[in-house]
Amino acid sequence: MNRLDLTRWLVHHTRQFLPTLTLAVLARLAGQLLGVALLVVAVERLGRAAAGEDISVWGSVGVLAAIAILKAALRYAEHYAGHWVAFTALQHLRNLFFHRLVPQAPAATRGRAGAELTERATRDIDRIEVFFAHTLPPAISSVVVPATALSWLGVAVDSRLALIVAPLVVLGVVVAPWLAGRSTWRAAGRVAKGRGDIAAHLGDDFQGLREILAFGQAEQRLAGLDAADAELTKARSGSGRVQGARAAVGTVLQLGAIIVPLIVGSSIGATAIDIAVTLAVVVALWKPAQGIDDFVTGLDASFAAAERVRSIVDGVPTVQEPTAPCALPADATVTLDDVTMRYPGAERPALDAVSVSFPARRWSRLVGISGSGKSTLASLIPRGFDPASGTVRIGGVDVREVPLDELRRRVALVSQRPTMLKGTLADNLRLGRPDATDLELVEAMRTVALDGWLAGLPQGLDTPIGERGTTVSGGQLQRVALARALVSRPDTLILDEALSQLDADTARDVCARLAAFDDELTVIEITHRADLVPDDAFVTVLDEGRVVEAGTAGELRAGRGAFARLEARVA
Incomplete structure (x- = not known):
């Protein structure tokens, strides 16, 4: 130039x-x-x-x-x-x-x-x-x-x-x-x-x-x-x-x-x-x-x-707005149909012909070793990227046909290493929904088991949060990010190792509170803690970008396959 x-x-x-x-x-x-x-x-x-x-x-x-x-x-x-x-x-x-x-x-x-x-x-x-x-x-x-x-x-x-x-x-x-x-x-x-x-x-x-x-x-x-x-x-x-x-x-x-x-x-x-x-x-x-x-x-x-x-x-967005947009239906079933995803310069695809369905209004788990493609799969649902081939659908609608603002309002993704902005605790909680009331913020903090911590803060919701969340611990940071997602009232919640820095008892407490928070919420949790997955939970196991097992955790444990081996590694 x-x-x-x-x-x-x-x-x-x-x-x-x-x-x-x-x-x-x-x-x-x-x-x-x-x-x-x-x-x-x-x-x-x-x-x-x-x-x-x-x-x-x-x-x-x-x-x-x-x-x-x-x-x-x-x-x-x-x-x-x-x-x-x-x-x-x-x-x-x-x-x-x-x-x-x-x-x-x-x-x-x-x-x-x-x-x-x-x-x-x-x-x-x-x-x-x-x-x-x-x-x-x-x-x-x-x-x-x-x-x-x-x-x-x-x-x-x-x-x-x-x-x-x-x-x-x-x-x-x-x-x-x-x-x-x-x-x-x-x-x-x-x-x-x-x-x-x-x-x-x-x-x-x-x-x-x-x-x-x-x-x-x-x-x-x-x-x-x-x-x-x-x-x-x-x-x-x-x-x-x-x-x-x-x-x-x-x-x-x-x-x-x-x-x-x-x-x-x-x-x-x-x-x-x-x-x-x-x-x-x-x-x-x-x-x-x-x-x-x-x-x-x-x-x-x-x-x-x-x-x-x-x-x-002048960079061209990888993800484009739809030319003929349509709305998402109330049904929040998430389906991936023969999806392949390859990052530029990568030797092999991050996802290879993946087909899986996560049922609506249930808590599903996605497990696999590091590098198996779990986070890539999660990023495709709110269109962080588009797949090279295949289709991602919510309620039967191709996510590429949904306006990005609506899609990302209805689908919340909480990452393992969330980011906080310099401001107050309330400012960060309202990031996805600025009109949320203080009562809604407090309720979200109670759901993630931070109500006791919030009550002990002299300034409460007005407590300053340092840039990148440096003034709170790792576990608190993850739970504040989860509370922020709940405040935005999504239909689908994706947790990408979002509870990884919590001890087992605290993680169970947060999961129990979250399950009681909204029984209409569709949750997809990416986790390495196979031992914490209840027997009746739907589980998908990824390995090298492919689905190697899918079913309830109880069935997979009994089958002594990939899921059972992952559980043994944690133990």
Whole structure:
């Protein structure tokens, strides 16, 4: 993807801010032309005074002061308008980023560290500020201001001097900043990728610190971080070399623009005042030339960041809304018919021709060893993913024909490692149903056996919950997540190892309370605790993505097959 495409993309999504950005451009043009005028007037008046002409000192001071004040006002207007556009556009892009990311989850977030996505949503979007606040005004002024100043010089002063300095000014504006553009673009892309890799590595380390220490992997993780840092350092060094070479070329051209008019101007008989005014114009144009050099450096990083943001914003959701939506029936029987699911890049399917039915208004269990496909099966029901082949139905209706909002309101999935948002306990419980009453929240907490804990909290439902639930224990976190699902009043509840951190007695208590909470609720529980499954419960056993057994737990225990072997492993 090239910079022109990225420019079109950024402008397309922020075109409502262009009128204000135009004000910033006009203010910059006028301000920089006044900057040229300020130096030219000062040099011209001093030259005339040196030649013995009668010059009004206070009149000259007044003119210079008026130009300076107006220039300062225009500079303020340029910065105010430019940065208003920049920060408003960044807010718009950040909202757009999350709006487009949500339909892509969980597929877009699978295998991608949360810290890396956070890097794109925060620092990468922040770097795009350069495009809005420091790109269009400098780019236009770097062409218009030198062209205007040199044209005036040729008409009002000496056309020969204007023709002498014009090539050097053009080279300083065009060659130095743009000649190495492709190299700086590639280098900026490598720097942006390096930052993302380090953010992802650190995010994984922070979240998995206990596991890293427990398995003695601290040295290996540090070595990986050193390698990522070395790659970033290498990318930064390459970018620095290109920028240094470009700056050196610009300095040489600026020096030539001073020396050449002095030598050539004297040889062609130009007056001293004309030569001095020419030099004043050249020096005054250094600022516009420097402006484009500065913004090209930042612009490459900005475009590299924009490319990373665009990959998320323009990402196509794996799961699409139905073209002809229909409603879910009251019957909550869940059926998978010859379902196969393969993750991108996987050697074998996670589910292979799975056919199973979970009866409505009953508590069914799904068991199997780690990696057997249990969580994949669970994610297909609320359409976290769609199967490669086969059909998932609820009440006989293909879930792909149900609007996603309705499907995910009627089907609640509670994972083994749930996430809490920073806020109060009540805020987190109401996540799926903001209009729930306090009494409903308390009832849900009673159902998951947290009523005693809630009663002991000084602030009750207003108790702050730390980000990711760090202020509560693992077992409490799982039960709060289960209570949150109950508050949303689903028809089907999927528990993906959602009680795994509870002891056996507490787990039985929660299950008993949950069974009494709503006898119309269809529950599908994924569990490794085969020993806790009652004999009359319907059980499906998965192994390597295939159904190997199905029936009541009592029948399967008596059969001494896969389920019995799993139970023996737990014991």
